[in-house]
Amino acid sequence: MNAYEVENITFFHKNQKVLSDITVVHKQGDIGLWLGPSGGGKTSLAKIICSHLKVSSGQVLIHGKGVTTPSLDRLYVCHENDLFMWQTLQQHINFLLKNVNIPNPPEMSEINKWAEMLEVSHLLKKYSSHISMGEARRFQILRSLILRSNLVIFDEIFSALDAKLKQRIMPKLLEIWKSKNASVVIISHESDQNFNISFDQTLDFSLLPSLSER
Amino acid sequence: MWFEHVLVSNFKVLLGWALALMIGLVLALLRYYLPRIIQRNYVFNLLVDLIKFPPPIAWIPFVILMFGISFWSSILIVIVGGMPPFFTIIYDILTHTDEHYRNLTATLQLSKLKTVFFISLPSQWSRIYTGARVSLGMSWMSIVAAELISSQSGLGYLIQLHRIDLDYQMVLVDILIIAICGYVMNELLLFAEKKHLSWRSS
Numbered sequence: 001m002n003a004y005e006v007e008n009i010t011f012f013h014k015n016q017k018v019l020s021d022i023t024v025v026h027k028q029g030d031i032g033l034w035l036g037p038s039g040g041g042k043t044s045l046a047k048i049i050c051s052h053l054k055v056s057s058g059q060v061l062i063h064g065k066g067v068t069t070p071s072l073d074r075l076y077v078c079h080e081n082d083l084f085m086w087q088t089l090q091q092h093i094n095f096l097l098k099n100v101n102i103p104n105p106p107e108m109s110e111i112n113k114w115a116e117m118l119e120v121s122h123l124l125k126k127y128s129s130h131i132s133m134g135e136a137r138r139f140q141i142l143r144s145l146i147l148r149s150n151l152v153i154f155d156e157i158f159s160a161l162d163a164k165l166k167q168r169i170m171p172k173l174l175e176i177w178k179s180k181n182a183s184v185v186i187i188s189h190e191s192d193q194n195f196n197i198s199f200d201q202t203l204d205f206s207l208l209p210s211l212s213e214r
Numbered sequence: 215m216w217f218e219h220v221l222v223s224n225f226k227v228l229l230g231w232a233l234a235l236m237i238g239l240v241l242a243l244l245r246y247y248l249p250r251i252i253q254r255n256y257v258f259n260l261l262v263d264l265i266k267f268p269p270p271i272a273w274i275p276f277v278i279l280m281f282g283i284s285f286w287s288s289i290l291i292v293i294v295g296g297m298p299p300f301f302t303i304i305y306d307i308l309t310h311t312d313e314h315y316r317n318l319t320a321t322l323q324l325s326k327l328k329t330v331f332f333i334s335l336p337s338q339w340s341r342i343y344t345g346a347r348v349s350l351g352m353s354w355m356s357i358v359a360a361e362l363i364s365s366q367s368g369l370g371y372l373i374q375l376h377r378i379d380l381d382y383q384m385v386l387v388d389i390l391i392i393a394i395c396g397y398v399m400n401e402l403l404l405f406a407e408k409k410h411l412s413w414r415s416s
Contacts, residue, residue: 047317050317050321051320052317052320070317070320071321071323072322074321075321076317076321078314078317078318080314081314082317085413086411096322099324099328100323100324127413130413147322
């Protein structure tokens with residue numbers, strides 16, 4: 001079973017070719033790492049997989065089925081602040097539990113356990129505009145766990161965490177992902193390798209044909 | 215007598231402004247809910263945009279002809295003046311939700327209605343308040359114009375009375391009262407915004 005298959009994707013951004021005839025396969029349950037220089041198409045490919053961008057040619061298969069519209073089974077976690085600034089983090093969680101059709105939604109006790117692990121439980125009463133960038137990234141990770149998506153793509157989410165903290169939480173996160181057989185992609189720039197876990201798959205975008213063509 | 219006119223003008227502004235905000239919101243929502251083909255139709259957009267440009271004063275003779283000189287005529291003028299800026303800003307907010315919010319709500323599969331009321335509008339509270347303030351300014355402009363031309367009460371009417379008496383000092387006083395009333399309302403609105411949006415970082 002494949003978490004996603006990308007078949008012969010070609011993608012243009014404002015008439016410039018970003019991805020050219022890319023084919024990638026990611027097995028369900030694998031933890032992947034995408035590396036490469038900025039402008040290399042990592043974010044574009046992530047958004048294409050989550051159907052936030054339309055491709056010129058090629059297709060995306062999720063569990064063998066072609067997809068064209070976004071859905072909760074695959075989540076793109078962006079490195080810009082997409083938290084709800086007008087709500088406290090606790091209200092944000094409640095909003096998701098109430099309004100989103102999460103399959104088998106987690107209990108509050110389980111969410112609190114994750115919050116503890118990600119070291120955000122003391123922040124839940126705060127507004128997201130009053131927390132730091134690293135704290136916001138950790139809350140985004142918590143949100144990805146709550147939404148129970150099969151495939152989660154973290155775009156530079158871990159780059160904002162300080163090194164010690166990252167080393168502390170990565171193994172615990174890996175344990176959760178593995179226990180749920182979740183598929184994960186972590187997008188990261190070259191200088192940021194300090195993950196303290198091993199990856200099942202590494203994709204280096206600087207080796208893709210799209211770049212050498214330009 | 216004098217104070218009555220101040221009260222009447224303030225009441226008319228508040229009522230007309232509140233109606234303008236409500237109608238502006240509803241019209242913006244209706245426009246947003248139209249099928250995409252109509253929303254992008256050149257002729258349709260031309261008609262919607264054209265109708266915003268005549269100033270409220272231009273409507274006064276027409277409104278008098280249609281509805282006579284009455285309380286509701288001046289309210290109608292206030293609505294004509296105060297509604298367009300709020301309508302424009304709300305429609306702009308609805309059609310230009312941030313990309314990362316759009317992506318997230320698409321993934322969460324929130325309905326269009328929930329996206330509008332729980333994400334698009336709250337994410338732009340500051341601009342909504344700005345729109346309301348602009349609309350308030352327009353409301354004051356419209357009410358005074360309406361009262362100058364077609365009313366038997368209010369501060370604009372008072373200016374006319376003083377003008378006929380050649381009492382120019384009192385005309386200036388009337389103008390000053392309008393300025394103070396508008397300023398106080400604006401400050402109250404700013405205060406409400408500050409209290410309401412206490413989560414803003416700056």
